[in-house]
Amino acid sequence: MxxxxxxxxxxxxxxxxxxxxxxxxxxxxxxxxxxxxxxxxxxxxxxxxxxxxxxxxxxxxxxxxxGRVQETDLSVPSRRGDWWYYSRSEEGSQYGIHCRAAAAPDDWTPPTLEPGVPVPGEEILLDGNVEAEGHEFFSLGSFDVSDDATRLLWAPDYDGDELYTIRVRDLTTGETLADEIPRTGGGFFTPDGTAIVYTTRDDAWRPDTLWLHRLGTPVDEDVKLFHEPDERFWLGAGITRSRRYLVIGVGSSITSEEYLVDLHGDITAEPQLVWPRVEGVEYEVDHAVVDGEDRLVILHNQDALDFELVSVAASDPQGERRVIMAHEPGRRILGVDCFRDFGVVGYRSEGLERIGLLDYTTDAVEELGFDEPLFSAGPAGNPEWHSPFLRLSYTSFVTPATVYDLDLETSELVLRKQQPVLGxxxxxxxxxxxxxxxxxxxxxxxxxxxxxxxxxxxxxxxxxxxxxxxxxxxxxxxxxxxxxxxxxxxxxxxxxxxxxxxxxxxxxxxxxxxxxxxxxxxxxxxxxxxxxxxxxxxxxxxxxxxxxxxxxxxxxxxxxxxxxxxxxxxxxxxxxxxxxxxxxxxxxxxxxxxxxxxxxxxxxxxxxxxxxxxxxxxxxxxxxxxxxxxxxxxxxxxxxxxxxxxxxxxxxxxxxxxxxxxxxxxxxxxxxxxxxxxxxxxxxxxxxxxxxxxxxx
Known part of the structure; x- marks a missing residue:
């Protein structure tokens, strides 16, 4: 040699x-x-x-x-608005194909899709194999469909440097719009679908600035929504599941701070600070409506090493805090997802992930049980503010990836799919x-x-x-x-x-x-x-x-x-x-x-x-x-x-x-x-x- x-x-x-x-x-x-x-x-x-x-x-x-992978396969469809969204793969193809099919009114049972069998009424939104043609590398960053289901946003990276070019397609005509935003950290549509919120990075590759691009206008006219000057902090943004607030978050490894913009008003308005930045304090915010009142559900670690869950009035985020889950040493609260009628709390106890359902009325958290001694479970694919089902993912070292829908009326876990393992x-x-x-x-x-x-x-x-x-x-x-x-x-x-x-x-x-x-x-x-x-x-x-x-x-x-x-x-x-x-x-x-x-x-x-x-x-x-x-x-x-x-x-x-x-x-x-x-x-x-x-x- x-x-x-x-x-x-x-x-x-x-x-x-x-x-x-x-x-x-x-x-x-x-x-x-x-x-x-x-x-x-x-x-x-x-x-x-x-x-x-x-x-x-x-x-x-x-x-x-x-030989163990079912190469032609489909994900479990997830309902958003009047459509079922899913991805599928084809034998011999490197990348996924993102699709949708129309949903019947009031039908929340996802269609059963058979590998290799054409899906009735399928629309292909984006074929990663087509996108990757002529490139040695392809990664899909952002992927978003407007709330009215008429526009698609996607953001490819062809180098591996995690800088994405945002593109937009009109789903009613198939036309790719002139709006193209290069070298971003990714983005998403505003709820009305007329604009895009996206981040850009500084010279150290840190997402530091949030922008608003109105479709049909030049990129150089985009509006700066927020800038984080501190080099220790990353910037990110998202929209609450309720579609009520734009949440702007900045954070380091040990400190975070969040701002809200009420989307019932002007998205370019001055963001409202939730809690002032305090070194060593981390928190994250979601929106709930409890007895007709807008509340912010906040996970934080102020004087709570393993975190505490509280709620505050959205109109006065720095006012009185109501404790939902008090700090308990050894029980690390990981996050909260708010839906119209309940919340989902993720936490870790005895070294394993747990899931609990939060009752907004009583603040009680009921843990979901699973049989295996070692497992991972969490919410997945739940875009809707209100649904009769909660989509869950589950796996273990020996159990292939499994998708359940929790029937919120009967508390029954309905098996939707388990990753096929051939052979x-x-x-x-x-x-x-x-x-x-x-x-x-x-x-x-x-x-x-x-x-x-x-x-x-x-x-x-x-x-x-x-x-x-x-x-x-x-x-x-x-x-x-x-x-x-x-x-x-x-x-x-x-x-x-x-x-x-x-x-x-x-x-x-x-x-x-x-x-x-x-x-x-x-x-x-x-x-x-x-x-x-x-x-x-x-x-x-x-x-x-x-x-x-x-x-x-x-x-x-x-x-x-x-x-x-x-x-x-x-x-x-x-x-x-x-x-x-x-x-x-x-x-x-x-x-x-x-x-x-x-x-x-x-x-x-x-x-x-x-x-x-x-x-x-x-x-x-x-x-x-x-x-x-x-x-x-x-x-x-x-x-x-x-x-x-x-x-x-x-x-x-x-x-x-x-x-x-x-x-x-x-x-x-x-x-x-x-x-x-x-x-x-x-x-x-x-x-x-x-x-x-x-x-x-």
Whole structure:
């Protein structure tokens, strides 16, 4: 096999707080440099050569995934106004097709759609395959139909940089209107359908300005509705389900503020502040009508670590608060959706998502029950202010994605559809359970396990293990089904999730204990989970691979340095492995916003030295025997720049790591390649590499 690419080392001194660091691979940041492009292409060629022996296995896994998916399929229609809206896929096509069909008056039972059978009266609103023609990458951002059902708004991205061009089509004539708004963060129609509300980004890729575009007028005449000057805050907007208010929200990782515009009046009027911004206080607002009075239902964490739910008069948002769900430590309230006659509250208890129905009259919340010990459930596809059904999504590690409609009159859960899994999948053949690992400080860290029962229960004999982790932004890795995962479970692999601190599985305190100056807990928790699986006889270091992406890629890089001998292989997707360099440069996309998550090393020496103690790139060890490492990245990623894994791989090789690969997509963004077949092939590549590291290739 040819030698691995060796990136040139060129001195680049970075000095902060009296500390100097020579970064010899910083030159790889010049994305448009022919030398950098040539290096990335050389890395790809080397990875192709190094993994050529896995070509047959990759193809086998791809065919397994493809063979389990009903390629010609339809979603469950969702009613909005006089139409049923749904999407469908066709065998051989990469992208979804967005459609609608007329609904009969007062009929809320969605039509049963048969794959491959023409839908009576179907209108194709947007065919992603047509939109993607001639482009290596295609992603659909915004997709909206006006309330009167006569206009379509859609916003494609053809580069992966998450900048979208808004376009509009007249659905009565099929004509694409002249209104085209480039380089936006996305948008939506106003309720009357005559205008579009959209966001634009600043030079750091931060959504910072909200605009109003009236159809048929030049873009340069658009009205600025709101601007957020603070570089730590992102801006977003939406319309309440009641269609009464435009909600403008700005927020950082730890602070938020919201404004309302009453759409019964002038949308360009001065927005009304709900609650003044207070550092460290987050809140979100929805609109309800209770006994004829307009009320705002507000979720907040002021003096309530795991959040509290209150309501206030819409006419006086800063007036008297009525408590609906008081703060309860360990029960993290996640959100609220308001409908005409009731609310839906999402919360987390004992590490799992819960759903409760809110009675506006009594403020009582009734929890919906499900049978499995590990599951994920939540409201989905409920655009209407009033409906006799509540649409719910449900899944677990062994139960495919399922759609229910809750009959609000009878409380019956009506099964609408379960994701078909071809090839004779039987959920009872697979097991799932939760175990607990003890961290170094005595904290118990949950681990979710999934396995195929025919290979025996975990702990009955050493098994290959695929351990996944994330652990940042209070993001929880909840139970969910994966068709691709079956290809490893059916080969005897136990899939495990380490629910480490920094995530949100165990409440807000779990997140707080894994961020800023507590970030190392995320890494040591993951190692503790791996060591627990070894100590309890589930696996051995030679039979375990680890995986994480983005901030989870930072976790992978840190774990590689902390415990390189604990894993046979580490897969790091779009990994945030040069975190300190990024957090020191406020000109980079997202950096200033991210200071609330990681700390500000530019202005705070304590944060600087703490980050330097764990950031993967700066802590690569020359005395360690690193496991096999595969880093996946994309050249147009605006969240974690390709240069981070490129530098990390170069430095690992220079330190003596023997089996390190970099795969860089040359036409994609943070989410990787576009198109379902391309995504399946990319996942087949990753799974084949992991199976090889486990000795199962």
């Amino acid at each position: 040819t030698n691995a690419p060796a990136a040139a080392r060129r001195s680049h001194i970075r000095t902060h707080h009296g500390d100097s660091f020579d970064d010899p691979y910083e030159w790889l940041r010049e994305k448009d440099s022919p030398e950098v492009v040539a290096h990335l292409e050389a890395e790809n060629a080397y990875t192709d050569t190094a993994t050529a022996h896995l070509a047959d296995l990759r193809e086998t896994i791809f065919q397994e995934i493809k 004779g999948y039987e959920p009872s053949e697979y097991g799932q359970e939760r175990r607990w690992a003890e961290a170094a400080d005595g904290t118990l860290v949950p681990i979710s396990l999934v396995w195929k029962r025919s290979f025996g229960d975990p702990g009955a004999g050493l098994r290959p293990v695929h351990l996944y982790g994330y652990g940042s932004y209070e993001h929880s890795i909840d139970p969910g089904f994966s068709v691709a995962r079956l290809s490893e479970l059916d080969r005897g692999v136990v899939f495990a999730v380490a629910h480490v601190r920094g995530g949100g599985e165990m409440g807000r305190g779990w997140y707080e204990d894994g961020k800023l100056q507590h970030k190392r807990n995320t890494f040591t928790d993951f190692v503790a989970c791996a060591e627990h699986l070894i100590a309890t006889g589930v696996t051995s270091a030679e039979r375990m691979v680890a995986e994480g992406g983005s901030a989870g890629g930072l976790l992978m890089g840190a774990v590689a340095n902390l415990a390189p001998s604990t894993f046979a292989g580490i897969l790091a997707s779009v990994p945030f492995v040069d975190a300190l360099t990024s957090m020191l440069d406020p000109s980079l996309p997202l950096t200033v916003i991210e200071w609330d998550e990681w700390g500000d090393p530019l202005h705070d020496a304590e944060v600087y030295f703490y980050m330097k103690s764990y950031t993967p790139y700066e802590n690569i060890r020359s005395d360690a025997a690193y496991p096999k490492i595969l880093a996946m990245t994309s050249i147009n990623d605006t969240r974690v720049l390709y240069v981070e894994p490129a530098k990390w791989v170069a430095a690992l090789r220079h330190a003596g790591a023997q089996d390190v690969l970099l795969k860089c997509e040359m036409a994609a963004g943070h989410g990787g390649v576009s198109g379902r077949y391309n995504a399946w092939r990319e996942r087949s590549f990753e799974l084949a590499w992991m199976l090889d590291a486990l000795g199962l290739a």
